[in-house]
Amino acid sequence: ESVDQVVEEMHKAKAQGADVVEVRLDCIKQFQAHQDLEIILKSKPLPVIIVYRPKCEGGLYEGDETARLEALHSALKLGADYVDFELKVAAELMSKQNKLHCGGTKVIVSCFLDGVTPSKEELSNLATHMQATGADIIKIVTSASNITELARLFHILSYSQMPVVAYAVGERGLISQLLSPKFGSNLVYGSIEGMAVPGLPTLESLRKAYKVEHINSDTKVFGLISKPVGHSKGPILHNPTLRHMNFNGLYVPMFVDNLKEFFEVYSTPDFAGFSVGIPYKEAVIQFCDEVHPLAQNIGAVNTIVRRPSDGKLIGYNTDCEASVTAMEDALQECRCINGEKSLVSPLAGKEFVLVGAGGAGRALAFGAKTRGARIIIFDIDFERAKMLAHAVSGEARPFGDLPYFQPEKGSILANATPIGMHPNKDRIPVSEVPYLK
Numbered sequence: 001e002s003v004d005q006v007v008e009e010m011h012k013a014k015a016q017g018a019d020v021v022e023v024r025l026d027c028i029k030q031f032q033a034h035q036d037l038e039i040i041l042k043s044k045p046l047p048v049i050i051v052y053r054p055k056c057e058g059g060l061y062e063g064d065e066t067a068r069l070e071a072l073h074s075a076l077k078l079g080a081d082y083v084d085f086e087l088k089v090a091a092e093l094m095s096k097q098n099k100l101h102c103g104g105t106k107v108i109v110s111c112f113l114d115g116v117t118p119s120k121e122e123l124s125n126l127a128t129h130m131q132a133t134g135a136d137i138i139k140i141v142t143s144a145s146n147i148t149e150l151a152r153l154f155h156i157l158s159y160s161q162m163p164v165v166a167y168a169v170g171e172r173g174l175i176s177q178l179l180s181p182k183f184g185s186n187l188v189y190g191s192i193e194g195m196a197v198p199g200l201p202t203l204e205s206l207r208k209a210y211k212v213e214h215i216n217s218d219t220k221v222f223g224l225i226s227k228p229v230g231h232s233k234g235p236i237l238h239n240p241t242l243r244h245m246n247f248n249g250l251y252v253p254m255f256v257d258n259l260k261e262f263f264e265v266y267s268t269p270d271f272a273g274f275s276v277g278i279p280y281k282e283a284v285i286q287f288c289d290e291v292h293p294l295a296q297n298i299g300a301v302n303t304i305v306r307r308p309s310d311g312k313l314i315g316y317n318t319d320c321e322a323s324v325t326a327m328e329d330a331l332q333e334c335r336c337i338n339g340e341k342s343l344v345s346p347l348a349g350k351e352f353v354l355v356g357a358g359g360a361g362r363a364l365a366f367g368a369k370t371r372g373a374r375i376i377i378f379d380i381d382f383e384r385a386k387m388l389a390h391a392v393s394g395e396a397r398p399f400g401d402l403p404y405f406q407p408e409k410g411s412i413l414a415n416a417t418p419i420g421m422h423p424n425k426d427r428i429p430v431s432e433v434p435y436l437k
């Protein structure tokens, strides 16, 4: 909001690994164009993009248009590395002055499209129109309401003859930014610490979790299909693993609203595999070409591989074995006798109280059954609880009875509900104070 702060934040951006920094003049209070730009451009530690967004284009500037354009021209004259002109302005300037440039400054012509992302043809026409202004780089930003719209932006990025930046903002737009280097984007935007911008990844995540500098056209994409998706630790788990294996791949969160449309649009070998999260673990089975017998039995898939030989989607369930062995490992630690682990599963014969009979719950129940546990199931949908109980020879209880349930000593409680998920991490589905008869 002040020139001093701009200078300070530019240095922070550099320290956090940015290559270029965008300065939004419209955010500076009592902005004095010439004087302030001189300070900013003299003290810049990195190449700078100067942006001065008016309110009608999503910015904060509400003043006179002539003063705004004069400020942008000052930035050109003072040697800003890049100046961003909105398409409308750029087209007008070109028709009046026949030029947008000054010195070595590069001109970005930008366009923000609110609402549904236009078709590929419309986007191509728009890109041609933007290019005709004499821009060095064109930048198209949309507000995607569905992840499938992003494929049109990837198309523009892949086929454009000139440098393009194209991405969508919002939770559903995130992968357009993370994957944009794969499809040829010139810049990836990230926000610096303490200045989170809704819908933009943080610079730190771009550098540390996603390592965008390593992404290229051969990078295979893996993603978590889920809704919501922001809670997942998947990216910080899988991306370092992929790098450790020297595998050119990237794991990204994919906010999916419609499974059918998703699989239709993202059907190329570039999209090599998926994790499946809440609420799709059961519904996704119908989109798999083949399903592993264990996953078929459980009725839930949490991992999909696109088979390289024929592109078919093969569904697996890794939740079952993973969750049960995690519990066994934890219980074995308490059971070690003279440093020896017992060969019998510590779940054998135990009371196993499962809350939530959805995709994750089903995997847990099947896993616990293979280890000989006695399974008691609660779910807000009693029919669903009964169906699962029938499949694992367990017992379903009405959800309303949960607060009064008297567990056996040493009984295991498994929470397979969204209760306790980010951001309400300290919640659990039962009372912490036992019910006393």
Ligand SMILES: O=C1C[C@@](O)(C(=O)O)C[C@@H](O)[C@@H]1O
Pocket (backbone or CB within 6 Å): 224, 226, 231, 232, 233, 234, 275, 276, 277, 278, 302, 303, 319, 360
């Ligand atoms: O349950 C989980 C967690 C997960 O959904 C996630 O949020 O990262 C990913 C799934 O593959 C896994 O089965």
